[in-house]
Amino acid sequence: MSELDARQIERMKDILERQKQAFKQDRHRPLARRKADLDAIATLCRSHADAIAQAISDDFGHRAQEESVIAEIAFVIQDAAHAKKHLARWSKTRKVGVPLTLMPGRAEIRREPKGVVGIVSPWNYPFQLAMAPLVAALAAGCRAMIKPSEYTPALAELMKSLLGDVFDTDQVAVITGGPTVGQAFTGLTFDHLFYTGSTQVGRLVALAAADNLVPVTLELGGKSPAIVTPDYPIASAAKSIGWGKHFNAGQTCVAPDYALVPAGQEDALAAALIDVVQTQFPDAATDSAYTAIVSDRHYDRLTAMIDQARDAGLRVIQPDHDADAARAGRRIAPTLVINPPLDHPLMQEEIFGPVLPILGYDSLDDALALVTGRDHPLALYVYALDKALANHVLDETLSGGAGVNINLLHLSVPDLPFGGIGASGQGAYHGEAGFLTFTHERSVFRTGKWHPSQLLAPPYGKLYERISQRQMK
Numbered sequence: 001m002s003e004l005d006a007r008q009i010e011r012m013k014d015i016l017e018r019q020k021q022a023f024k025q026d027r028h029r030p031l032a033r034r035k036a037d038l039d040a041i042a043t044l045c046r047s048h049a050d051a052i053a054q055a056i057s058d059d060f061g062h063r064a065q066e067e068s069v070i071a072e073i074a075f076v077i078q079d080a081a082h083a084k085k086h087l088a089r090w091s092k093t094r095k096v097g098v099p100l101t102l103m104p105g106r107a108e109i110r111r112e113p114k115g116v117v118g119i120v121s122p123w124n125y126p127f128q129l130a131m132a133p134l135v136a137a138l139a140a141g142c143r144a145m146i147k148p149s150e151y152t153p154a155l156a157e158l159m160k161s162l163l164g165d166v167f168d169t170d171q172v173a174v175i176t177g178g179p180t181v182g183q184a185f186t187g188l189t190f191d192h193l194f195y196t197g198s199t200q201v202g203r204l205v206a207l208a209a210a211d212n213l214v215p216v217t218l219e220l221g222g223k224s225p226a227i228v229t230p231d232y233p234i235a236s237a238a239k240s241i242g243w244g245k246h247f248n249a250g251q252t253c254v255a256p257d258y259a260l261v262p263a264g265q266e267d268a269l270a271a272a273l274i275d276v277v278q279t280q281f282p283d284a285a286t287d288s289a290y291t292a293i294v295s296d297r298h299y300d301r302l303t304a305m306i307d308q309a310r311d312a313g314l315r316v317i318q319p320d321h322d323a324d325a326a327r328a329g330r331r332i333a334p335t336l337v338i339n340p341p342l343d344h345p346l347m348q349e350e351i352f353g354p355v356l357p358i359l360g361y362d363s364l365d366d367a368l369a370l371v372t373g374r375d376h377p378l379a380l381y382v383y384a385l386d387k388a389l390a391n392h393v394l395d396e397t398l399s400g401g402a403g404v405n406i407n408l409l410h411l412s413v414p415d416l417p418f419g420g421i422g423a424s425g426q427g428a429y430h431g432e433a434g435f436l437t438f439t440h441e442r443s444v445f446r447t448g449k450w451h452p453s454q455l456l457a458p459p460y461g462k463l464y465e466r467i468s469q470r471q472m473k
């Protein structure tokens, strides 16, 4: 272990203790202070928007500024505003009914902050995926420690400094470092651990959390299909899929990973997609709207997949672009691969880049069998004009979230819980779901000094018999 990692690990243990002590002394952060915390986040976003977008771009080699504004900074501002607006309702104690046999008494659910939470975030939306969980944690009245990805060090340092200016370390702290620090971080006894990243590391995080019985939310990945049904115009499907697939150059957990079209329509979809990307990015190698691949390692993995497809004799289609300039800028032009076999890496691993396999299906049932024969994806997109057909696809499949005739944007609807299922994750956040993730719903039953239930205690007699018989009906 490096000296730097060792120092970070000591620092995080110390901060955890301090946050726990601070939480003990201030367990019920008043709503006014929570709202002020949320305002502080929104202000931080607005006043440092340029610096945040620049740091992300420095980390990626190039990140389209428009993408950083809309998907990172504005997203967090909206998220904080939504939480602030609904906080009073979300945090209210709920009264629930009491059965006759337990009367008289009052039952209620108190929504209480869990305590100190750990947030581990990935590199692909390094600001949003650290700050949106933080918004939910602060709204719930928790304290938080964030471990950002080592692939976005400039943004991680900036977040550390910006959050450090606004919050005391005993309320919010950023711990930088890579997998070694991540491993130690996820082994801490948080009151909740919130992890976003790959399914592979998610398993390790779940194990680490289990050791301390720390409740854990896992926001993982997977292969999200886009299913185009026979009645849907191919050009419209291409417009939507082309946008969602190439936003952030495909480095999006809910990007369409592969497309399924009626057999014989593969070329039509490919041609329509090439039209779309050429309009959006006239030269993907240099266009400022097109984002680079985050690191050499990720670039090499994606180009190896494309080479493997070519070597296997598959049809690989790209728009005209300056290949040398693309390589120099660590960019990969939008790439379509027609009908790769299901055992090809493109159909085995989450792609997480601008490469889209297009597969033809003979019947919609075949397409659904392909989808349901795999792990539940994080998202599923169906393109269908016929509502009943869209519902049929939803009914026959299971995924974290879904879009009908649209992709990606279900995660921007603040009241939709966002999360996966099975291998794509567990738990959810955004809106009230996020608030509840960091909240303990504490059940309280109140009675007076004397309660009829005392009559049911041993020695058991006639009253017990009568009541238990009624309860057994």
Ligand code: NAD
Binding pocket: 120, 121, 122, 123, 124, 125, 129, 147, 148, 149, 150, 177, 178, 179, 180, 182, 183, 184, 186, 196, 197, 198, 199, 201, 202, 204, 205, 218, 219, 220, 221, 222, 252, 253, 254, 350, 352, 378, 420, 425
């Ligand atoms: P990753 O799993 O490699 O890293 C995520 C975080 O985990 C980083 O902070 C990293 O330092 C840390 N980490 C690495 N090894 C660790 C270990 N052994 N123990 C504890 N922490 C460790 O993921 P990534 O490459 O940054 O992100 C890409 C993946 O994340 C994709 O699979 C994508 O689908 C998924 N993702 C999911 C969502 C979602 O909301 N569900 C959002 C974005 C990305």
